Amino acid sequence: MFQNRTQIKNKVxxxxxxxxxxxxxxxAVMLIGALISPLFFSVQNLRNIIIGSATFxxxxxxxxxxxxxxxxxxxxxxxxxxTSVVMAxxxxxxxxxxxxxxxxxxxxxxxxxxxxxxxxxxxxFVLTLSTMGIVRSIALVIGDGQPVYGVPRSYASLANxxxxxxxxxxxALVVIYLLTWFFLKYTTLGRSIYSVGSNxxxxxxxxxxxxxxxxxxxxxxxxxxxxxGLYYTSYVTLGLPDGAVDYETEAITAAIIxxxxxxxxxxxxxxTLLGFLIVAIVKNILNLMGVSPFVQPVAIGLLIIVAVGVxxxxxx
Numbered sequence: 001m002f003q004n005r006t007q008i009k010n011k012v013x014x015x016x017x018x019x020x021x022x023x024x025x026x027x028a029v030m031l032i033g034a035l036i037s038p039l040f041f042s043v044q045n046l047r048n049i050i051i052g053s054a055t056f057x058x059x060x061x062x063x064x065x066x067x068x069x070x071x072x073x074x075x076x077x078x079x080x081x082x083t084s085v086v087m088a089x090x091x092x093x094x095x096x097x098x099x100x101x102x103x104x105x106x107x108x109x110x111x112x113x114x115x116x117x118x119x120x121x122x123x124x125f126v127l128t129l130s131t132m133g134i135v136r137s138i139a140l141v142i143g144d145g146q147p148v149y150g151v152p153r154s155y156a157s158l159a160n161x162x163x164x165x166x167x168x169x170x171x172a173l174v175v176i177y178l179l180t181w182f183f184l185k186y187t188t189l190g191r192s193i194y195s196v197g198s199n200x201x202x203x204x205x206x207x208x209x210x211x212x213x214x215x216x217x218x219x220x221x222x223x224x225x226x227x228x229g230l231y232y233t234s235y236v237t238l239g240l241p242d243g244a245v246d247y248e249t250e251a252i253t254a255a256i257i258x259x260x261x262x263x264x265x266x267x268x269x270x271x272t273l274l275g276f277l278i279v280a281i282v283k284n285i286l287n288l289m290g291v292s293p294f295v296q297p298v299a300i301g302l303l304i305i306v307a308v309g310v311x312x313x314x315x316x
Contacts, residue, residue, distance in 0.1 A: 065217050068267040072252070076225040083228075085241050156234055
C-alpha cells in the first residue's frame, strides 16, 4: 500500500535516456522537418523555434509538477495574459515593481487554486476551468479589452537576446528545467508531490499533509506561469489581455508526451523538455508547410491522443 523510498526514487530518478521511445520520436520529428524544408536546420529557424515556443515551454515545467500531484491547471494561459497586462501597466512606473507584482499575482492565483481545490474537493479540471475564465476577465478589465502599451524597449529586446549565439531564453529554459528536476528528485517536497499523486490516502497515513502539498504544487505552477508571462511580455512587446490562448493545452501536451499521467504520480521533467521540443518542432514544420494556424490545433490534439493511447497500450 505504501510507497517506499526506493519506489519514489525510481520514479523521480530515471531520465529520458531510460526511455528510448521519446528520443527516437524526437529524432524522427527532426528528420521529417529536414525533409520537409531545407530551411528547417537553418540557424534562424532553430532560433525561431525556441524563441517562439519558450512561453509554453516554461509553462510545461510547472504543468508537469501539477500532473505529478494528480491534478491539472487550465488557468495558466490566462495567467500569462494577465502577467503581460500587469507588466505593461506598471513597467512605465517601475520595471522592478512590475516584475515583482506580476509574479506575486500568479503565485497568489496558484495558491487560491490550491486552497479552493482542497477546501471544496472540486475536481481540478472544473475548478481551474472556472479560474481560467475569471483570470482572463480580470486581464480584459485591466486592459479595457485592448492591447496595453508601455513595455520598455530594453525589456522588450530580451526575448531576442543571445549569449554566444545561443538565445538567452534557451539558456533560461535549461536552468528552469534543471532546477525543477533537482526539486522533484532531491527535495522532500518534490518527493512528497510524487507520493500524493500516486496515492493521496497512503501519503496521508504516512504523515504527509496532502492539502499543503497540493497547494504548494499550484503555487509552483503559478510561479512558472509568472515567469512564462514575463518572457511572453518581452516576446510580444506589450500587454495582451486576449493573448496566450491555448497555451495551457500545449503545456499539457508537452508534459503528457513526456510521460506525465493524468492520474498522477508519474512524470519526469527531463522528458517534458523533450515533449516540449517535439510539440514546438511539429508546429514549426506545419508553419513551413504553410498549414493554416486554425488547423494546427488538430495536430496538437492528435499528439495527445497518440501519447495517451501509446501509454495505455503499454500499461495494458
